[in-house]
Amino acid sequence: AQTVTQSQPEMSVQEAETVTLSCTYDTSESDYYLFWYKQPPSRQMILVIRQEAYKQQNATENRFSVNFQKAAKSFSLKISDSQLGDAAMYFCAYRTSQGGSEKLVFGKGTKLTVNP
C-alpha cells in the first residue's frame, strides 16, 4: 500500500521569505499523481498544486512550486514571498493512476505559521 510521509509537523517562515515543506512517499507504481492541499484554520481544504508523475517538469502555480524527484520519491512544496494568508495546514497526497482506486492517501500534514 502507498504511504505518504510529511516529516515536519510544524514550520514557520517570515513574511516575504521562502519556505519549503517536505513530502516523501512510497509506491511501486510508475504512474501516479501527487497533490498539495491547504487547509486554513476552520476553513475549507483547497488544492494548491498537482503533479503528474510521468511529467518531468515541476509544476508551478504563482508563488507555489514543487520539486518532484521521482527516483527519490520526494515531492516538496516551495512557497515564495510568503504571505500571512499562507498560514495553514498543508497536506501532501498521493493518488494512483490505476482505475478502480481513486482514493487519495494523505500525509499527516505540516502546520505552517507565517510571522509578520
Add this chain to the structure above:
Amino acid sequence: SAVISQKPSRDICQRGTSLTIQCQVDSQVTMMFWYRQQPGQSLTLIATANQGSEATYESGFVIDKFPISRPNLTFSTLTVSNLSPEDSSIYLCSVEGNRGHEETQYFGPGTRLLVL
C-alpha cells in the same frame, strides 16, 4: 472546479443518536467521496459513492455505522450512526474534477461533529 456545499456545517449530538450529512454539488459528477478528519489528524477515506450502486467502504469502515446514499449525480448523504465521542471529527465530501482533471479531488467545506 465544482462548487460543493455541505449541511450542516457543524453539529453537537448526544451519544447513541445519528447524524446525516448532506453533500450537494453544482454539477454532475460520477464519483463522490467521504472522508473523516479526526481532531488534529489527517484525512482518511471512509467510502466512495457512485450513483446507482452500493458505496465502496475502506477497511475499518462498515455500512451499518456509515450508511451512504447517492440518489443522483449531484447529491450524497453520509449518516454516522450510534454516535460515540470517538466519532467527533470533521467529515468532508469530495468530488472528482472536470473532464481532463478527473484525478483531482475537490473538497466541500466539511461538517464539524462533536459528540457528547
